[in-house]
Amino acid sequence: MSGAPLGVAQVFERILGSRSELAINAYDGSTSGPADASIGIEVRSPLAVSYLLSSPGDLGLARGYVSGQLEIIGDLHTVLHALATQVDELSTRDRLWLLRELGPRYLRRVPLPPEELPGRLRRGLHGLRHSKARDSRAIARHYDVSNRFYELVLGPSMAYTCAVFPAEDATLEQAQAHKFDLVCRKLALKPGMRLLDVGCGWGGMVKHAAEHFGVHALGVTLSAEQARWAQRDLVANGLGERAEVRHLDYRDVPETGFDAISSIGLTEHIGARRLPSYFAFLSSKLAIHGRLLNHCVTNPTTRVPHRSRGFIDRYVFPDGELEAVGEIVSAMQDNGFEVRHVENLREHYAATLAAWCANLEAGWPEAVAEAGAGRGRVWALYMAACRLAFERHELELNQVLGVRADVDGAAAMPLRPDWGV
Structure with missing residues (x-):
């Protein structure tokens, strides 16, 4: 009954x-x-x-x-x-x-929210996974929403990557500046050096390195909106002679002989199968003794599938792929780099995401006016879920420092890390 x-x-x-x-x-x-x-x-x-x-x-x-x-x-x-x-x-x-x-x-056919991307098979109509055309389309879908929307979420730094909090009571802006400063120190930047920043976003690393370390910096991004915003910002801050951001695929950078390369939040878009060619290409762009700092989200183990799925794939990072830090290290070692330092910053990313969530909540009416309620909900859900994933150790954020040693094995590295915390 x-x-x-x-x-x-x-x-x-x-x-x-x-x-x-x-x-x-x-x-x-x-x-x-x-x-x-x-x-x-x-x-x-x-x-x-x-x-x-x-x-x-x-x-x-x-x-x-x-x-x-x-x-x-x-x-x-x-x-x-x-x-x-x-x-x-x-x-x-x-x-x-x-x-x-x-x-x-x-159980019926229902309309999908307009913010949702088609599945992977239909995306294949726009090119092979991680081809230049398909990558450009995926990046534009995510980043070319509204620069004002991102200003509301990210704050004045316009840094869309994990901050590094020097203390628990540090503000988001202090933590983002500390992150860029830490990367510059790990790369041992000095006045007159040439820096390439791949996947540069709104130019935060380019701006910080040029302003505070006196380097000549080039940043490249697949987002036209990011490039326009970043270049205007560099010129407005009097850095146009030493710093530039181009709307360009990193694979199309013609210059070579850089003293240092920073990759902050790009590796997630590369794809596991393309990691060897990615690091080999970056190595070819460096001068001997040049350093690479690779900063990216990683899986907690090598047993986790690389490809994103579900909500993240359909709404946030189409074609995104994550690897474990060991896979990143191996790909670097096998393709031109000696790995010298690895640092896990996952708690810092949880704190960063908490700050972004608070920013979005505080600026919600304007954010909705800029990008629509659906897009605002996508970002609110994505950031809250990712914060939880970092807290639960379902995700990590690792910085890996590599150097291009010379044929005799000299790497021009200090005997002990000298970049502080």
């Missing part, structure tokens, strides 16, 4: 796990969890249920949230923390149980 049918809220509770601190309110009037809970989920329409039924893993929940059919009550990071294990383990069997409880009317 079957019991009374479950309401939508009770079904979601069964799927996502029973959490005493989490309230679930649904469009059919059903509720679960404590009425006075400070965090929860609001299921606003049948479409939210259809998204969950039609999508594996985290993608269905993400579609519901981005489209506004699924609302988060309270702090997004706190809710994700409460649901992390359940969302990770959401299975086909869970969705079949959901279908049985609620009925087949929810």
Whole structure:
């Protein structure tokens, strides 16, 4: 004998796990969890249920949230923390149980949020994975949203990479400046040297190196919007004679003989199969004794698949790939570099993402006006989820320092690291 049918809220509770601190309110009037809970989920329409039924893993929940059919009550990071294990383990069997409880009317073709990219097969129409054309399209999709939107999220530094906090009470701006300074010191930059910054973003590293270390710096980015913003900023700060940012694929840089190369947040877009050619190319651009600082997000082990999937692949970093730090080190060692130092900064990235989330929340009305509510929700979800991933050691951020030694093995490196902390 079957019991009374479950309401939508009770079904979601069964799927996502029973959490005493989490309230679930649904469009059919059903509720679960404590009425006075400070965090929860609001299921606003049948479409939210259809998204969950039609999508594996985290993608269905993400579609519901981005489209506004699924609302988060309270702090997004706190809710994700409460649901992390359940969302990770959401299975086909869970969705079949959901279908049985609620009925087949929810299993239907539903429109995807306009912020979502097509799947990998359709992306293949724009070229092979990590070809110049496809990489350019992927980067433009992510970065050419609105420079003002990124100003609101990132703050005055316009640095879209992990900051390095010199102290727990340091501000985001202090931490980003400290990060650029640390990279410059690891590279042993001195006045008159030539620096190449690949994947330079809005030119933060280029600007810092030219202004504070007196180098001649060239930055390249696949984002036209970033290049325009960065070049204007360099000229406005009187650095136009020593620093330049070009809208250019790093593979098309004609100059060579650089004293140092910084790669901050580019390796995630390269692809595991292309790492050997990537590092071989960068080595060919360096003078003897030149150093490379590679700063990128990495997997915590070599057993994690390289390719991004689900929400991250469809909404944030299409064609993105992550490797473990050991794979980065091996690729550098096999392609022109002697690896001299490795540093894991994952807690710093969690703190960076927390600051970005706070910036987005504070500037939410203007951010929505610039990029739309859907895009704002994508970034809010992405940053809160990534913060949680760094905290849970599902992701790492590693800086790897390599040098191009001469034929006799001399590397012109200090006996002990001299760049401080």
